[in-house]
Amino acid sequence: MTEPSDITRALRAGIGTDTSAGAVIPPIHLSTTYTFAGFNEPRAHDYARATNPTRELLADAIVTLEGGAGGIVCASGMGAITTVLLAMLKVGDSIAIPHDCYGGSWRLFHRMAERGNFTVHTIDFTDTETACESIRRLAPTVVWLETPSNPLLRITDLEPIIATSQEVGAKTVVDNTFLTPVLQRPLAMGADIVVHSTTKYLNGHSDVIGGAVVARRAEDAELCDFWAKTAGTMGTAFDSWLVLRGMRTLPVRMRAHEAGASAVAAALREHPAVRTVHYPGLPDHPGHEIAARQQGGFGGMVSFELFGEAEVRAFIDGLQCFSLAESLGGTESLVSHPVTMTHASMSPEALAKAGLSGGLLRLSVGLEDPADLIADLQAGLERVTGL
Numbered sequence: 001m002t003e004p005s006d007i008t009r010a011l012r013a014g015i016g017t018d019t020s021a022g023a024v025i026p027p028i029h030l031s032t033t034y035t036f037a038g039f040n041e042p043r044a045h046d047y048a049r050a051t052n053p054t055r056e057l058l059a060d061a062i063v064t065l066e067g068g069a070g071g072i073v074c075a076s077g078m079g080a081i082t083t084v085l086l087a088m089l090k091v092g093d094s095i096a097i098p099h100d101c102y103g104g105s106w107r108l109f110h111r112m113a114e115r116g117n118f119t120v121h122t123i124d125f126t127d128t129e130t131a132c133e134s135i136r137r138l139a140p141t142v143v144w145l146e147t148p149s150n151p152l153l154r155i156t157d158l159e160p161i162i163a164t165s166q167e168v169g170a171k172t173v174v175d176n177t178f179l180t181p182v183l184q185r186p187l188a189m190g191a192d193i194v195v196h197s198t199t200k201y202l203n204g205h206s207d208v209i210g211g212a213v214v215a216r217r218a219e220d221a222e223l224c225d226f227w228a229k230t231a232g233t234m235g236t237a238f239d240s241w242l243v244l245r246g247m248r249t250l251p252v253r254m255r256a257h258e259a260g261a262s263a264v265a266a267a268l269r270e271h272p273a274v275r276t277v278h279y280p281g282l283p284d285h286p287g288h289e290i291a292a293r294q295q296g297g298f299g300g301m302v303s304f305e306l307f308g309e310a311e312v313r314a315f316i317d318g319l320q321c322f323s324l325a326e327s328l329g330g331t332e333s334l335v336s337h338p339v340t341m342t343h344a345s346m347s348p349e350a351l352a353k354a355g356l357s358g359g360l361l362r363l364s365v366g367l368e369d370p371a372d373l374i375a376d377l378q379a380g381l382e383r384v385t386g387l
């Protein structure tokens with residue numbers, strides 16, 4: 001038989017490997033400490049902040065999916081991002097970030113910069129030519145990318161940005177939370193590091209806060225592992241076990257999320273109460289061609305704009321199949337208002353620069369029947385029309 005694919009190997013991570021009882025599903029190792037075989041004879045594991053068999057099983061599965069040389073599992077997406085910053089940047093260094101990155105990342109980058117940890121440069125990476133010029137001029141230590149961006153789903157053309165970053169010796173980090181390795185594999189495009197909030201699609205059931213880092217080179221993975229152990233940003237065994245369970249259905253879920261999101265985006269754009277729909281799968285989305293080339297699908301996130309906050313209120317009050325909540329990537333559909341929720345920590349100037357208006361709504365399209373989701377959205381839009 002030919003070698004199984006990365007997806008098959010990741011989905012079968014740990015299956016049938018238990019030697020104590022022959023369990024098909026690998027057990028959870030909750031113990032914080034491990035016996036030494038004898039005096040000065042440590043085994044593979046000694047203390048669970050440093051290593052844990054369940055966490056390593058999940059890390060290996062994510063590394064396999066992303067095609068990396070090594071990786072670590074963290075306590076949250078922000079824990080993963082913090083670990084990468086600790087590993088890659090020292091005082092005097094600089095980081096180039098997207099002007100519309102996830103609000104929590106934006107806050108971390110800026111608060112650390114204010115304390116003198118490093119300098120932040122904000123770049124619009126969707127304008128490839130200007131972004132490459134800025135990278136050449138600024139020569140940052142790290143280039144941080146997030147594509148599709150949150151919440152406007154703007155697309156960054158990864159290959160030229162990564163190639164230019166390599167020219168100036170910058171490390172590239174891609175936040176791959178929105179697409180997962182099923183739909184986008186940045187390391188194969190030359191990125192150095194991928195980070196995830198596993199809280200989202202990788203776990204997929206909205207019951208774990210978690211994160212992960214995967215590196216293309218073993219030495220970068222080892223450096224991140226060192227900082228995760230040292231700073232204590234690693235994930236717990238129980239959460240790792242749950243994420244591993246969730247990931248076993250990842251490819252099927254991603255296809256269903258995408259089918260629902262495409263149908264929702266197409267329906268939204270038909271309605272006069274909707275000003276704009278942002279979904280990379282729509283042929284007139286500015287990043288559509290790049291997305292079609294560099295992604296294996298368009299994902300499950302859709303955002304759209306109503307004409308103002310009064311419309312937003314009328315639309316949200318009365319939704320049946322979308323819960324008003326932060327986060328994304330679960331089986332259930334969610335709606336969020338980025339300006340007052342996920343991106344509330346951004347300054348008004350930064351919101352304006354990123355193009356985030358009070359009429360913007362973001363949908364995480366779940367696995368419910370798309371016909372029900374569309375009917376619910378259309379009822380909301382009728383409330384808006386009746387204002």
Ligand SMILES: Cc1ncc(COP(=O)(O)O)c(C=O)c1O
Nearest residue numbers: 076077078102150177197199210
């Ligand atoms: C793109 C992206 N990256 C990182 C994070 C942070 O992840 P966590 O909430 O697991 O810390 C989020 C959270 O929403 C996100 O959307």
